[in-house]
Amino acid sequence: MTTTAMASAQSRWLPYYLALVVTTSLTVGVSSWFLLPRPSFGPLVLLCIMGLVSYQIREPELGLRISFSFLSIILVASAAIVGMFGAWLVGALSMLVDREQPRRSVTMFNAAMCSLLGASSALTYALLGGVEGDAMVGMGPVRLASDVGWPLLAADIAACLVNAALLSGVISLDKRVPFWVQMRQVLTGSGVAYVGYGVIGLLFVILWFPAGLGAFSALLVLAPLLAARWAFIQFGEELRSHERTVDTLVTALGTKEPAAVGRSRRAAALAEWVAEGLGLPPGQIGTVRYAATLHEIGHLGVATRLLRRAPSSLSPAERRVIDGHSVVGARMIEGIDFLEDARSGIRHQHERFDGSGRPDGRAGQDIPIAARIVAVTSAIDEVVHASDAGAGAGAGVTVADVARALSADPGRFDPDVVAAAIAALDRHGLPTSAPAEAAT
Structure with missing residues (x-):
């Protein structure tokens, strides 16, 4: 069915x-x-x-x-x-x-x-x-x-x-x-x-x-x-003030990279579904949602010309600059008290479950749960929307395709998070582009 x-x-x-x-x-x-x-x-x-x-x-x-x-x-x-x-x-x-x-x-x-x-x-x-x-x-x-x-x-x-x-x-x-x-x-x-x-x-x-x-x-x-x-x-x-702060940060990111607004919204929704599926308490679900919403905020510190280039055209040095956005993003929200727990989810989103990732080479449960969830949800969005390349991006992609893509690189993701993400997609469907992806 x-x-x-x-x-x-x-x-x-x-x-x-x-x-x-x-x-x-x-x-x-x-x-x-x-x-x-x-x-x-x-x-x-x-x-x-x-x-x-x-x-x-x-x-x-x-x-x-x-x-x-x-x-x-x-x-x-x-x-x-x-x-x-x-x-x-x-x-x-x-x-x-x-x-x-x-x-x-x-x-x-x-x-x-x-x-x-x-x-x-x-x-x-x-x-x-x-x-x-x-x-x-x-x-x-x-x-x-x-x-x-x-x-x-x-x-x-x-x-x-x-x-x-x-x-x-x-x-x-x-x-x-x-x-x-x-x-x-x-x-x-x-x-x-x-x-x-x-x-x-x-x-x-x-x-x-x-x-x-x-x-x-x-x-x-x-x-x-x-x-x-x-x-x-x-x-x-106070909580509503927090939401307005996060919205302001996403809007600022959208002025530089309009497509990032849609990615942030999709990531937040999917990350919340996954966190619920893992049975996380409400406060931790909020932390995961903030980390997913702001997982690309470090792009504000990356040159626009690099963000607009196709990944295949980047040199190794340019690729390292873009890959460093997670550390830059964590530094950018340093000092915002209510985002303190979300910072680790942003900083460590590119760690690998087997310990060979960046920036600190953390492995397994040492990687914050928010970071493990963000890693999976951002990868899903890449598979479904092909980095927003074209109006038909993601057409024909199924949950089975997503599951195969996530399992193609053993050691990258937390298996429990992957299982929760696939279950969430089975329940809610694949994340789709929202009409309001461009910055206003």
């Missing part, structure tokens, strides 16, 4: 998956309403309002796949405060009001997913003997830990796993990323955060019932979370 046919076959399952998640959520909600005790009206209304507010004031675009929302804290606390139906309803209502999302199917999936997170938390809490509501009043520390603390933290872990599974399912079908690769990535990116959510959710519950503060505990919990949100917004602005 071809890559295109495979992608089509996979994407056809996505509507069925969405329908299954929504149907499951509705079944859980209706069943819990009729079969389980009804939650107290006052706490339920307050938690629903908190859920709505927390989702509406989220800060989802911080870069490097980092987002901030304290809805998960409210869902975990709801498991102990209002039970299964209450936690289900808090999750469902929190996501249904989303004016920024034009696609109703996405809103319905998000609402169903969050309702199932709340329900799974409450179910886990109940199965482990968690005490609900006013029954916590007057508990001593030991019983509080055994009957509330441990079950609630376990409920938090259950919600984390359900969240990862549901998200990985939809992304796997929509983007053709392998389920377990995406699952690992979600857990790596959000697993630690969920531990914090569970601890804060437990504090919320303790303040509400054993401490006797009731609804006032919401204010005590929300105030520091709003302060944390402000800090995350500042962090997001």
Whole structure:
């Protein structure tokens, strides 16, 4: 089956998956309403309002796949405060009001997913003997830990796993990323955060019932979370500033070598796919993306006349000048703090896995992972686009052709990175030229 046919076959399952998640959520909600005790009206209304507010004031675009929302804290606390139906309803209502999302199917999936997170938390809490509501009043520390603390933290872990599974399912079908690769990535990116959510959710519950503060505990919990949100917004602005800096560097390169802009964009996209396939954490994926985007920035220090010549017409001395662009590029971004980790990926992109490369003769795992990925992605772009020589460059090239080209020089590339790159091409297709390759 071809890559295109495979992608089509996979994407056809996505509507069925969405329908299954929504149907499951509705079944859980209706069943819990009729079969389980009804939650107290006052706490339920307050938690629903908190859920709505927390989702509406989220800060989802911080870069490097980092987002901030304290809805998960409210869902975990709801498991102990209002039970299964209450936690289900808090999750469902929190996501249904989303004016920024034009696609109703996405809103319905998000609402169903969050309702199932709340329900799974409450179910886990109940199965482990968690005490609900006013029954916590007057508990001593030991019983509080055994009957509330441990079950609630376990409920938090259950919600984390359900969240990862549901998200990985939809992304796997929509983007053709392998389920377990995406699952690992979600857990790596959000697993630690969920531990914090569970601890804060437990504090919320303790303040509400054993401490006797009731609804006032919401204010005590929300105030520091709003302060944390402000800090995350500042962090997001910093990340967006980083992106603007990188864009400026690529634009500067484009004024000298217009085709390099397209190569940078293709390299960044492919390198990100490969990093995801290798299961790298979000921060490291960002480093790989920066290194791939700027892997040719050293061309700014190379004479334009050399860059415009065909490689076969260069003398050995001229070839060495061009080959030295990786060291020049690493020096050019020295002192830019957020690119410090990416510098090694740029400097060592021409090392060989067998140790016979340049500039330092590093071998195997001693070569930074960003450099190993950039080496493979830049080689793929050369095969597919033939160094941008002509409008028909890359026509007729297949993934099998790319695989043969990468294996033609044993010892040059990291075999694990090559395997991840071929898998990424099978999922996403060959990198193509973007219309905006020329500098503006």
